[in-house]
Structures are given as C-alpha cells and as structure tokens.
Amino acid sequence: MHRNVKRIVLAAAFLAAGTAATLADELSGEITVWDWNYETETWGKALKQVDAEFLAMHPGVTIKHVAQPHANYYQLWQTANATQSGPDVMQMHAGTFGVLTYPESLEPLNDYITPEMRASIKGWEAVAANFDADGTIYGVPGNFSGWVFYYNKALFAQAGISEAPKTYDELLADCEKLKAAGILPFALGNQDALGTLQYLNILFPGNFNEADSVRLVSGDLKYNGDEFKRVNQHLLDLIDAGYFDPGFSSMLQWTDAVDSFASGESAMIAGIASDTVSYNEFLPSLGDDLGVFYAPADTVSDPYIPDSSGPVWVMTNYSHNKDAAWAYIEFMTGPRGAQIQYEVAGVLPINTAYQLPDDAPEFVKGMVGDFLDHPTFLYVSSLMRQDVVFEWMRLFQDVIAGSLTLDEALNQLQDLQDNPK
Amino acid sequence: MKGMLQRLAGSTVAASLLFLMPALLVLFLFRLVPIEQAFYLSLTSWNGGTDPVWVGLANFERIAGDPVFWRALTNNLLILLFLPLWVLGPLVIAVIIHSGVPGAKFFRLMIFLPAVLSPVVIGAYFNVLLKYKGPLNVFLRSVGLEGFARQWLTDPATVLPTMVLIFIWATLGIGTIIYLAALAQVNAELYEAAELDGANWLQRLRDITVPETWRTIEFWAIFVMVSTFTTVFPYVYTLTRGGPGYSTYLLDYYVYDAAFFGGNFGYASAVGMVLLVLVTGVCGLAFFLLRRRQA
Amino acid sequence: MGGVTFREALGRWWAAWLVLGVLTAMSIYPFVFVLITAFKTKIAYNKDPIGLPAEPTLEYLERALTSGNMLGYLGNSIIVVGAAVLLLLIFASMAGYALSVLRFRGSNLIFMGILALLAVPAAVVMIPLYRTVGQLGLVNTHFGLILTYTALQLPFSIFLMTSYFNGLPREIIEAADMDGATRWQVFRTIALPLSFPALSTMATLNFLWLFNELLFALLIMQDDANRTLPVGLATLQGQNTTPVPLLAAGLLISMVPVLAVFFVAQRELSRGVTAGAIK
Numbered sequence: 001m002h003r004n005v006k007r008i009v010l011a012a013a014f015l016a017a018g019t020a021a022t023l024a025d026e027l028s029g030e031i032t033v034w035d036w037n038y039e040t041e042t043w044g045k046a047l048k049q050v051d052a053e054f055l056a057m058h059p060g061v062t063i064k065h066v067a068q069p070h071a072n073y074y075q076l077w078q079t080a081n082a083t084q085s086g087p088d089v090m091q092m093h094a095g096t097f098g099v100l101t102y103p104e105s106l107e108p109l110n111d112y113i114t115p116e117m118r119a120s121i122k123g124w125e126a127v128a129a130n131f132d133a134d135g136t137i138y139g140v141p142g143n144f145s146g147w148v149f150y151y152n153k154a155l156f157a158q159a160g161i162s163e164a165p166k167t168y169d170e171l172l173a174d175c176e177k178l179k180a181a182g183i184l185p186f187a188l189g190n191q192d193a194l195g196t197l198q199y200l201n202i203l204f205p206g207n208f209n210e211a212d213s214v215r216l217v218s219g220d221l222k223y224n225g226d227e228f229k230r231v232n233q234h235l236l237d238l239i240d241a242g243y244f245d246p247g248f249s250s251m252l253q254w255t256d257a258v259d260s261f262a263s264g265e266s267a268m269i270a271g272i273a274s275d276t277v278s279y280n281e282f283l284p285s286l287g288d289d290l291g292v293f294y295a296p297a298d299t300v301s302d303p304y305i306p307d308s309s310g311p312v313w314v315m316t317n318y319s320h321n322k323d324a325a326w327a328y329i330e331f332m333t334g335p336r337g338a339q340i341q342y343e344v345a346g347v348l349p350i351n352t353a354y355q356l357p358d359d360a361p362e363f364v365k366g367m368v369g370d371f372l373d374h375p376t377f378l379y380v381s382s383l384m385r386q387d388v389v390f391e392w393m394r395l396f397q398d399v400i401a402g403s404l405t406l407d408e409a410l411n412q413l414q415d416l417q418d419n420p421k
Numbered sequence: 422m423k424g425m426l427q428r429l430a431g432s433t434v435a436a437s438l439l440f441l442m443p444a445l446l447v448l449f450l451f452r453l454v455p456i457e458q459a460f461y462l463s464l465t466s467w468n469g470g471t472d473p474v475w476v477g478l479a480n481f482e483r484i485a486g487d488p489v490f491w492r493a494l495t496n497n498l499l500i501l502l503f504l505p506l507w508v509l510g511p512l513v514i515a516v517i518i519h520s521g522v523p524g525a526k527f528f529r530l531m532i533f534l535p536a537v538l539s540p541v542v543i544g545a546y547f548n549v550l551l552k553y554k555g556p557l558n559v560f561l562r563s564v565g566l567e568g569f570a571r572q573w574l575t576d577p578a579t580v581l582p583t584m585v586l587i588f589i590w591a592t593l594g595i596g597t598i599i600y601l602a603a604l605a606q607v608n609a610e611l612y613e614a615a616e617l618d619g620a621n622w623l624q625r626l627r628d629i630t631v632p633e634t635w636r637t638i639e640f641w642a643i644f645v646m647v648s649t650f651t652t653v654f655p656y657v658y659t660l661t662r663g664g665p666g667y668s669t670y671l672l673d674y675y676v677y678d679a680a681f682f683g684g685n686f687g688y689a690s691a692v693g694m695v696l697l698v699l700v701t702g703v704c705g706l707a708f709f710l711l712r713r714r715q716a
Numbered sequence: 717m718g719g720v721t722f723r724e725a726l727g728r729w730w731a732a733w734l735v736l737g738v739l740t741a742m743s744i745y746p747f748v749f750v751l752i753t754a755f756k757t758k759i760a761y762n763k764d765p766i767g768l769p770a771e772p773t774l775e776y777l778e779r780a781l782t783s784g785n786m787l788g789y790l791g792n793s794i795i796v797v798g799a800a801v802l803l804l805l806i807f808a809s810m811a812g813y814a815l816s817v818l819r820f821r822g823s824n825l826i827f828m829g830i831l832a833l834l835a836v837p838a839a840v841v842m843i844p845l846y847r848t849v850g851q852l853g854l855v856n857t858h859f860g861l862i863l864t865y866t867a868l869q870l871p872f873s874i875f876l877m878t879s880y881f882n883g884l885p886r887e888i889i890e891a892a893d894m895d896g897a898t899r900w901q902v903f904r905t906i907a908l909p910l911s912f913p914a915l916s917t918m919a920t921l922n923f924l925w926l927f928n929e930l931l932f933a934l935l936i937m938q939d940d941a942n943r944t945l946p947v948g949l950a951t952l953q954g955q956n957t958t959p960v961p962l963l964a965a966g967l968l969i970s971m972v973p974v975l976a977v978f979f980v981a982q983r984e985l986s987r988g989v990t991a992g993a994i995k
Contacts, residue, residue, distance in 0.1 A: 039783065039951065067940050069951035075681040078469040079843070079935050082686075083850030101684065104471050191575055193664060247553030249665060250575040255959065256554075259762065387683040391489075398666030401577045412488065421483055421679065421688040436899050437823060440814035444807040444870055445826075450852075451845060451867030452833050458844035514739065522732040523725055531740040533986070537974045538746065539928025541946050542967055545953050546746045549960055556749065556765040563766075590742065598986045651837040655930060659953070676839040686843050693840035700835045 028060035029321045031328060034077070035091035035311070038067035042280070046344035053340070054331050061324045074098070081105050081316075088319040089328050092139060094126035094309040095382025096217075096389075099139045103129060106138045107317040112326050113137060120353040121333065122371075123309035126378045131214055140333045143310030143341060144348035144371050146273040146294075147202050147379050150282055154289040155183050155267040164293035168206055168234060171296050175243045178267050185243040187258070187266040189251035193393035196235060196400070198253060198270040198277075201379040204231050205295040205303035210377045217383045223392075223417060224410040227299070232396070232406055234298070239400060249400070253277060262286065273348050273367060274310060280346040283363065292367055294374070305371060306379035310350060391416050456697075462690035469686050480691035490692065492667045493675045496581065500649045500671075503585045508642045510589065511596025516630055518597070519604045529601065533594035540591070540652075544659020547587050548574065574661055577668040584660055584669050588653060596641055603637035604630070643707040650700045672696045747971065753964035761960050780952070780965040788941070789948035790973070796858055796933075796944060797926045800865035801919050804873045807866065809915065812877025813903050817889055827878060833871040838931055846935045854936075861936045861944075865929065869922045876988065880914035881907065917988035920981040924974060945970050 033051075037043035044067075051063050066087065068076055080086040086105070092098030099106065117140075118124070125131045127139035151164060156174070159181035165171040175185040188195045207227050208216060215221045216228060238244070245266070251257060254276050261269040262285045271277035282290050295303040313329045315322060331337050335354035341347040342356065348368055349356070356365055381389045395409035404412075463480060465473035484490050514532065518525045535543070550557050551573040558570040573583045611629050620628065631638065654673045657663055663670035663678065670678075673696060680689035726733075753761060755772040780786050815827050845864065846855075854860030884907070892902045908915075930946040937943045943951075952958055952966045978985070 066938065072934055072950070076934070076938060078681060079846045080938055082469050082847060083855065085850060085855055192662065247572065250553040250572040390682050394664060394666050397664055401665060403577055403666065421487070421683055421685050434820040437814040437818040437820045440810045440818065440903070441826070444811035444874060447807065447863060447867045448830065448833070448870055451848065451864055452841070454848055455841040455844035456836060458847065459840050462844065517732045517735060520732065522729050522736065528736040528740060530982070531743050534743040534978065535746070537924050537978045538971070539930070539946055541928065541930050541949055542970060545949070545963060545967060546750070549963065550749070559765055595989050598989050647835055651835065654839055673837045673839040677842070680843060690843065693837070696837055697840055700837065701832070704835050
C-alpha cells in the first residue's frame with residue numbers, strides 16, 4: 001500500500017510538472033480496450049479520465065477504447081474471440097456470467113498479481129477457477145457491486161417499522177405492515193426477467209451457505225431439491241401477496257423500478273451497491289431516508305452478501321501487448337483508478353489501498369464498511385452455468401404467469417443441468 | 422489476351438459465365454461457404470473459443486427431445502394461424518383504395534409508409550407504445566376503455582397475437598401495393614357486369630377479385646409464410662426476446678439464443694439446419710402446388 | 717368529381733374513409749410520437765406519454781447527436797450502403813443479363829439456386845459468415861461489410877434484373893447482335909440504358925433494406941468509429957438506463973434519411989415491391 005501511494009504521488013508530481021513524457025518507460029504499442037460503460041454518462045467520464053492519466057504515465061502506449069453495447073456485449077466478444085480478434089483488455093462480469101465461461105481465451109493472471117494487490121483487493125473467488133481464490137485467477141475485481149435491498153426509512157416509519165428486517169420472516173411481516181399502511185412494498189421491473197433474478201439472488205444466501213452454493217451449481221445438490229425450491233417459493237409468495245406493482249411484468253428494473261423507488265412510490269428495491277440501480281440513483285432524491293439491508297436470514301443464520309465484484313478486468317491470452325495490457329489493468333484496479341472511479345462516478349472501491357475521503361456520505365462509508373466486515377460471495381446466477389440461468393429466468397416468468405408449476409419448472413431446470421445441449 | 426477474351430465471349434456459355442462471375446464469386450464466398458460451414462458446425466460441439474469437436478448426429482438427437490425446440494416450433498406454427506388475416510387483409514384494403522374512393526393516392530402513400538422503417542425502429546417504438554403505463558394504455562384509460570388496457574407484450578395470453586399483429590402491420594403497406602398492382606390489371610368490365618347483375622361488395626370480392634388476383638394471393642401467401650420463418654428475428658429481438666417465458670420464442674431466435682447465450686454454436690447450428698430444412702420444405706411444397714395448378 | 721359536394725361524398729364513402737383513416741393514423745403515429753417525445757423531459761414523459769411537451773427541451777436530441785455520435789454513424793451508413801448499392805447495380809445487372817438474355821444450358825438451374833438463397837434465415841449463417849469475413853481479414857473494415865451486404869441482397873437484385881430483362885423486347889438486342897456489336901457492347905450501350913427503371917428501383921430498395929440492417933453490421937463492425945446507424949440505435953436502446961425521450965431522439969434521427977428516400981423515390985419503391993408478384 002505504501003508503495004502504491006508513493007507511485008501515485010510521483011505520477012501526480014510528473015503530471016503537474018508536465019514532464020510525464022520524460023518518465024522512463026519501456027511500454028509501447030497499442031492496446032485495445034473493450035467495455036460496456038464507456039458511453040454512459042457517469043462511468044464513461046471516469047473511464048475516459050483513467051485512460052488519460054494512464055497515457056500520461058506511459059507516453060509510448062496508445063489506447064483504442066471501444067464502447068460496446070451492453071445488450072450485445074458477449075455476442076460481440078464471442079464472435080471476435082472465434083477469430084482471436086478480440087481486445088487486449090476488457091471489462092467482464094465476474095463468475096460464470098463472464099470470466100469463468102471463457103477461461104480458454106483468457107490469460108491466467110497469478111504471475112502478474114503482486115502480493116500487495118492480492119492483499120488489498122477483496123473478492124478473488126469471483127474470478128478464480130472453481131470459485132477457489134487459491135486457484136487460477138483470470139481477472140481482477142473492479143469494485144464493490146454487492147446485491148442489496150435499499151429501503152425508504154420514511155416509508156418504513158410511516159408503517160410503524162423502526163428498523164430494517166434481518167430475516168425473511170421479518171421481511172414478510174414488514175411487507176404486510178407496509179401494505180396495510182397503503183404503501184407499495186417493492187419496486188420491480190421484470191420485462192427482461194432480470195428483475196426477479198435480482199430478488200432471487202438476494203434471497204438465495206438465506207438458504208445456502210458458501211459451500212452449499214458451490215455444491216448446488218456443481219450438481220451435488222439439486223435444483224429441484226427442497227432448499228432451492230424454498231428460495232423460489234419465497235419470491236412467489238411475495239408476488240402472490242401483492243407486494244409488487246401490478247404492472248411489473250412489463251416494466252424494466254433499470255428504469256421504471258428505479259423511478260418508482262427513487263420517487264418514494266415504493267418502500268424497497270433489489271439493487272446493486274455500485275453500477276446501475278445503485279445508491280447513486282437514490283441518494284439525490286431520498287437523502288437521509290435511504291437505507292440498506294442485506295440478504296435476509298432464513299435457514300442460514302448469517303448469510304453472505306451476494307457480490308458481483310463489479311465489472312472485473314481481464315486480458316486475452318492472445319494479446320500481443322501483454323505488458324501494456326497488464327499495466328492498464330493494474331492502474332484501473334489500483335488505488336488511483338479506484339479513486340477516479342469513486343470521485344467521478346460514485347463507484348465503490350473494492351481496493352482497500354484507496355480509502356474513501358472523510359467527506360464521503362455517511363451512507364456510502366457505512367455500506368463499504370459493511371462489505372469489508374461481512375462475508376461476501378459471488379451471487380448465485382454467476383455461479384450457475386449460464387444456459388441454466390437463462391432457462392431459470394424464462395421458466396420463472398412462466399411460473400409467475402401460471403403456465404407452469406414451480407415443480408415442473410425446477411424439474412426442467414435440473415434436466416438441463418444434467419443434459420447440457 | 423484480348424483476342425482470347427473476345428473468342429471466349431463469342432461462345433454463349435463462356436460469355437454468360439463472364440457476366441455471372443462477379444456475382445457468383447461473391448455469392449459463393451459469402452453465402453454458400455457459410456451454409457456449408459453451418460452444416461459442418463451442426464455436427465460438432467463448439468463453444469466459440471477452442472476448436473469444434475466432432476459429435477456426429479448427437480445434436481440432432483438432442484433436438485428431438487428438447488422441450489424448448491418443440492415450444493419454438495409450436496410458436497412458429499401458431500403464427501401461421503394468422504395467415505388468412507395476413508393474406509387477405511391487404512387485399513381488402515387494396516380493394517377499398519381501388520374502388521375510386523376520393524383521396525386514394527394519399528391513403529396509398531400513407532399505408533405504405535411503415536414499410537420503410539427498420540425492424541429495429543418498429544420494435545423500439547412498439548416496445549415503448551405497449552408498456553403497461555405506456556401511451557396506448559394511457560389512451561385507453563383516458564377514453565374510458567380501461568377494461569381493454571393490457572400488459573400487451575408481457576402477458577402470455579396476449580403477447581403472441583400482439584407480436585403477429587405488429588408483423589402484419591409492418592408488412593401491410595407492401596401487401597397493399599402488390600395487390601393494387603394486380604387489381605389494376607383486372608378487367609373493369611367484369612365488375613360492371615357483376616354490378617348490373619346486382620352482386621354486392623362481398624360477392625364481387627369472392628367471385629371476381631379473388632379468382633382474378635389468385636396468382637398474386639398465392640405469391641403473397643408464400644412470401645408471408647417464408648417470412649415467418651426467416652425475417653421475424655429482429656422483431657422478436659427488440660420486442661420480447663422470446664418472452665415472457667417461452668411465449669414468443671421462435672426457431673430463428675432459438676438459433677441466436679442457443680449460440681450466444683446457451684454458449685454452444687454447434688447445437689445452435691443444428692437447430693439452424695432443421696430450420697433451413699423446414700423453410701426449404703415449405704418453399705418446395707408451395708412451389709410444387711403452384712406448378713401443379715399451372716399445368 | 718368536381719360536381720360532387722363533400723356531403724355527398726361523405727354519404728357514399730364514409731365507411732371506406734373510416735377504415736383508411738384509422739390505418740393512416742396508425743402509419744403516421746410512430747412519426748408523430750417520436751417527434752413529440754424527443755422534445756419532452758423524462759419527467760414530463762412519465763407524467764403524460766401522449767400530449768405535447770409543455771416545456772420543449774433540446775437536451776435529448778443534443779445528447780443523441782453528440783455523446784450518441786449519431787452523425788458519425790450516419791456517415792458510416794452512407795459509405796457502406798452507398799458502396800454496396802453500387803456493387804449490386806453492377807453485379808446484379810450483369811448477372812441478370814446473363815441469365816435472361818444470354819441464357820445457356822443450366823442457366824435456369826443457376827437462377828433457381830440463387831433464388832433458393834432467399835429462403836436461408838440470416839440466423840443460420842450468422843456465425844460462419846462472420847468466420848469467413850474474419851478469415852479474409854475483413855472484420856472491422858468498411859469493405860468487409862460492403863461485401864457482406866452485396867452478398868445479402870444479390871439474390872433479390874438478380875431476381876429483379878432477370879425479370880426485367882425477360883420483359884424487354886428481344887428484337888432490339890437481336891438487331892444489335894446482327895450489327896456485329898460484342899456482347900459487352902450490347903449490354904452496355906443498349907440493355908443497361910433500357911433498364912434504367914429497374915436499376916433505380918433496385919437501388920432504392922437495397923438502400924432502404926441495407927440502411928436498416930442490424931445483425932451483420934453489429935457483428936462485423938466492432939470498432940465504434942466504423943459503426944452504422946442501426947447499431948448506434950441498438951446501443952442506445954441496449955443501455956439499460958436510456959430514458960424514453962433519448963430513445964425517441966435517436967429514432968427521430970434515424971427516421972429522417974429513410975423518410976427522405978420514401979418521398980423522393982415513391983415510384984421506384986412501389987414498382988420494386990410489385991416486381992415479380994403479379995405475373
């Protein structure tokens with residue numbers, strides 16, 4: 001940590017003096033960087049600043065930064081990858097959603113990662129083969145993007161609730177009180193089936209500890225077994241009880257549900273710590289009324305916080321400029337990169353080498369503290385095989401609509417797990 | 422060299438081939454080779470990264486027992502139930518425009534207008550229009566028809582018909598223009614004679630218009646039928662992504678989904694091959710029937 | 717018509733006007749909706765998705781043009797589609813001439829084979845086509861997309877040209893043949909000028925289709941600087957947080973060029989659409 005700080009001070013000094021070009025630096029050539037946030041207003045600004053500072057430190061390097069559409073991101077990556085014409089560095093989702101689905105195209109990073117880096121960054125299991133942080137590492141966690149419940153303290157108070165629920169039963173009781181007070185308990189948009197997935201991801205650790213989570217996705221526990229069914233049934237019960245907006249199936253989590261919660265129309269929302277559906281979108285309108293609570297306990301008494309380790313940063317194994325590519329990843333995920341991302345876009349640091357400034361909002365400091373103190377583990381839909389996840393999302397929509405029973409859906413899910421296409 | 426070219430150009434086959442060469446070359450490289458490769462991939466398991474692994478007919482055996490495949494095929498066939506509306510709707514509109522209604526030229530122009538919009542634009546537009554709190558439902562509620570407000574694109578009961586109606590709407594102008602061109606060639610005396618005999622509007626449609634434009638109706642029906650298998654992808658993609666659940670999951674969307682979200686390009690190619698055989702079958706059958714009528 | 721009063725016309729035509737009026741409204745509303753919505757604020761839209769904007773804003777239109785880079789995408793679209801349309805004009809007219817006028821044993825078979833390609837779903841060849849383009853080293857180049865587009869529209873274009881040449885009177889060409897002109901000369905000086913209506917129709921239709929193409933543009937152009945308009949639009953729509961007015965602004969911009977073509981090339985359009993359908 002001390003070394004990093006020194007490096008930043010040095011870099012800053014050179015920058016200020018305008019003599020960055022004289023910095024002895026053997027890196028050169030072009031690197032191509034892909035991400036899906038580059039054209040967004042807040043993230044994009046932060047990434048552009050990261051690029052600019054990186055280039056100032058390494059004048060021999062040029063960056064070709066490609067903004068990819070989020071909806072087609074992995075499609076583009078797979079087609080590029082098929083001809084090994086992918087980027088040198090790219091942003092990916094953690095776990096099986098991204099990194100761990102493509103290990104044969106990614107550079108193992110164990111030899112690049114310094115011990116300091118290793119110690120200051122949390123969440124390595126999200127980018128490691130078999131979710132084992134001691135195994136082969138294919139990416140570097142970018143930020144804290146845990147999946148959490150945000151709630152509106154004012155609306156809770158209005159319904160006579162004084163503190164956030166810690167267990168599923170308390171959650172259920174609070175929903176009933178909210179509903180009785182004429183307040184819509186949850187904001188949800190499920191047109192693309194991603195909304196319910198977020199709720200399921202947060203409810204899941206209440207019934208699965210870390211070891212059982214891995215056993216489920218590796219096939220030792222069954223998707224049509226009682227534990228997994230219980231998680232699904234919980235969400236179905238909440239829906240059946242009328243705790244969601246009746247129009248949720250044609251709304252979107254990222255826009256409609258966010259608007260609903262931010263404007264105080266609903267009391268809770270399943271969101272992410274950084275990124276979209278995050279505190280960034282709620283703090284301006286809700287202020288001190290914004291609260292957060294984590295995966296409610298059910299059969300597991302102290303559930304882990306489901307985390308996605310933010311977008312993570314990876315390098316392709318066919319990159320022609322691995323030194324520069326690694327330097328970029330190191331800078332992006334290092335303390336200065338974390339600082340830029342926090343200051344410009346409010347992205348929560350996962351690297352403890354960067355400390356939040358004293359004047360950061362109490363809410364933010366509290367949430368980052370919770371993450372550092374608590375056990376965290378990859379959220380379940382990034383542990384599962386991705387074809388099984390997509391099947392789950394679709395089947396769950398069918399179950400909500402009543403065209404399938406939960407048992408039928410889970411049997412079909414287990415069948416796909418056993419007989420991959 | 423020039424002399425040889427000229428001599429070559431002298432023989433009809435060689436000359437024709439010279440004229441055909443550029444087109445055939447492009448078609449070979451960019452249309453035939455990919456089909457051949459898709460066939461090869463359908464016999465492999467391939468995740469897109471490492472080399473494809475030969476699996477023989479395993480993908481096709483898996484398809485036979487794949488509930489998602491059968492769901493998609495069923496949806497494709499359900500769409501065909503709308504064929505009568507799809508085929509005859511534009512005909513009726515063309516007849517109305519053709520009947521000498523004042524402003525015919527203007528209406529013709531306006532009804533054709535959506536045909537120039539891209540599926541991406543159409544999909545994005547209807548996606549917004551048909552939201553639960555979107556313009557259509559807001560309008561229905563404001564005029565006292567709230568009973569008709571629906572979750573158009575997310576209720577399994579309404580989503581497939583809604584999507585098909587959007588396809589029909591998007592192709593309505595093209596169909597109308599085609600029928601209008603056919604109607605222009607029908608002998609007007611036939612109608613005059615029928616009118617003298619006291620035939621009403623519907624009888625004239627049944628006894629004169631339909632038989633006289635039958636070739637065009639056949640053409641349009643085949644065109645529409647093939648379209649439901651080959652060109653609906655962008656609509657599914659922008660409107661529903663096959664959802665909710667599998668309610669609007671169609672075969673060509675399955676190819677895409679199995680490849681890029683299921684992660685197996687081999688299996689996806691196998692589904693694609695089945696689709697190709699199906700479409701070729703439909704075309705071949707239609708072609709055969711037309712030939713037989715002609716004979 | 718002059719002698720008929722509006723009242724009389726209404727009495728006779730009200731039913732037809734009603735049907736056609738509703739259809740016209742359905743055709744026009746997308747344009748009206750997009751035009752109105754692009755100038756609304758997000759909050760105003762959420763409150764009232766139908767009415768006129770109370771306080772019109774240029775914010776979203778500006779964002780679509782600047783950070784959305786819609787003008788850059790438009791430039792790429794014009795380059796790629798323009799070049800592909802040009803190649804199609806040349807290749808398809810030559811091929812159509814060979815298949816219709818020159819004819820030879822097996823030319824019918826080739827014609828049917830080319831037509832059969834119309835029935836191949838794009839989804840089937842998407843992945844291998846991308847591989848082919850990659851193997852030729854043309855991924856991320858204008859040329860790669862131009863050739864892909866040419867191949868995509870060739871079957872239809874050849875079909876159109878062959879049908880058109882089939883309808884030309886044989887005598888003209890035979891007379892020129894007798895004069896000792898080479899086949900190429902006959903094609904260039906007689907057949908091509910005669911086929912101007914077909915060529916303009918083909919150019920118009922291909923322009924519209926290719927201008928609207930998404931799938932291959934997305935796969936082949938991976939560099940943001942090379943992308944076309946539909947991809948830009950999909951990017952806008954694909955961002956989870958894009959507000960409706962911003963999407964409307966993007967839609968509005970992408971509608972302008974096709975609307976221009978629609979009104980300028982009216983005749984070519986309806987001629988092209990009906991080609992081959994009637995006979």
